[in-house]
Amino acid sequence: MKVVNEKYKNEYLFFLKTIILATFWLSVNCYSQEKSIEKITFSGAKKTKAHVLKKILKSKENKVLDSIVLNEDMIRLKRLPAISNAYFKVLFSEGKCNVIVTVEENFTIIPEVNFHKTINQKLAYRIGVGEYNFLGRNMTLGGFYQYNGFDSYGINFRAPTLFSAKWGVLLSHQNWTSEEPLYFDSESANYKYQNISYEALALYQHNFKNQFQFGINFFKEKYNYLNGSTSSDVPTELNVDKKLLKLIYTFDDLDYNYQYINGLKNEFHGQYVTSENEYQNDFLIFWNDFFYFKRVGKKGNWANRLRFGLSSNDDTPFAPFALDNNLNLRGVGILVDRGTGSVVLNSEYRYTLYEKKWFVLQGNIFTDVGTWRKPGGALSDFVDSDNVRMYSGIGLRFINKKIFNAIFRIDYGHGLTKNASKGLVFGIGQYF
Incomplete structure (x- = not known):
């Protein structure tokens, strides 16, 4: 009976170690999958200076990409008198990404x-x-x-x-x-x-x-x-x-x-x-x-x-x-x-x-x-x-x-x- 208990105990410990290692691996892997923003570019900004728009954004180059923050940034831009509409798309490449923001300018x-x-x-x-x-x-x-x-x-x-x-x-x-x-x-x-x-x-x-x-x-x-x-x-x-x-x-x-x-x-x-x-x-x-x-x-x-x-x-x-x-x-x-x-x-x-x-x-x-x-x-x-x-x-x-x-x-x-x-x-x- 003691041998049987030892057997289950060893199997339980093996299973627990497997879960811990798998969780650790997934955590490390997921973290490594976080994309950083390599570059933010603007399309449609003819009169408005791109660096002025970039200063307003909470999303920044060389920071981790966050879609929630990017969506808030589009609302920020649409509140500006110069911008009637704004939206973005993200291009992924080798752990980094480029964000392209398209704006429609108002006549001001x-x-x-x-x-x-x-x-x-x-x-x-x-x-x-x-x-x-x-x-x-x-x-x-x-x-x-x-x-x-x-x-x-x-x-x-x-x-x-x-x-x-x-x-x-x-x-x-x-x-x-x-x-x-x-x-x-x-x-x-x-x-x-x-x-x-x-x-x-x-x-x-x-x-x-x-x-x-x-x-x-x-x-x-x-x-x-x-x-x-x-x-x-x-x-x-x-x-x-x-x-x-x-x-x-x-x-x-x-x-x-x-x-x-x-x-x-x-x-x-x-x-x-x-x-x-x-x-x-x-x-x-x-x-x-x-x-x-x-x-x-x-x-x-x-x-x-x-x-x-x-x-x-x-x-x-x-x-x-x-x-x-x-x-x-x-x-x-x-x-x-x-x-x-x-x-x-x-x-x-x-x-x-x-x-x-x-x-x-x-x-x-x-x-x-x-x-x-x-x-x-x-x-x-x-x-x-x-x-x-x-x-x-x-x-x-x-x-x-x-x-x-x-x-x-x-x-x-x-x-x-x-x-x-x-x-x-x-x-x-x-x-x-």
């Missing part, structure tokens, strides 16, 4: 011509131009001139990878003048408003999904009374120097396929503004935009934006959150109210009606709903039916797939709540 010198109505229904226009791939280096340089009864202009420079793949800079200057309504004691007045600003932000991309912008803005605000009601508590003239500290955090997990978007995105804006005058205290303001996009079938796209924002709750006509056609509710009108808090949900279903080569005609149906906290009011203002506005409507998008952000939109919104307005809203780019 974009003129801007825009006509709109002012709050007193006068026709205004804005002209400008932006180069979104300046010098082929993934930098943006742009400027505009606007006339709405007053002259305005602005210039901006953005280089997200100027210093490295993670660090960049944004610089801008703007001299903006417009006629703005201020609301107080159930009355309103129109003021000439001027904002002269200089801004510098650092841009930092922590990883594939998380990005930060932070910096400072020096600006001067001027208010001059034009017409309307007056009050001893509201000055007819105001001229204030201010400083604004800014932080923007973006979580971006969106995947783009031309006019279609899929995934999640969250963008947080925080600002602290300091000023020295008796009518405006230092104040904090933040707002958070949550985006959700989902492909529906081959031609549909469900798009949503939820915005929640609060500021210091001063009882002042200079409240920062505006109720406006071009910002939150389509059809509501131009600067119809202000508040110190805002909750807005925009939801729309986009459907491709026609597509051929570079051109896309897209239709949409939408619902916009929002509510505001009055200056000096309570959080209960958000659920007060008098502060809730709902609009619904339809729209069209005329899209050029080969030009960055070449989307002309037109929407018609009709109010569903009491004393609501209605109207058309024009613009460049998707509403959100």
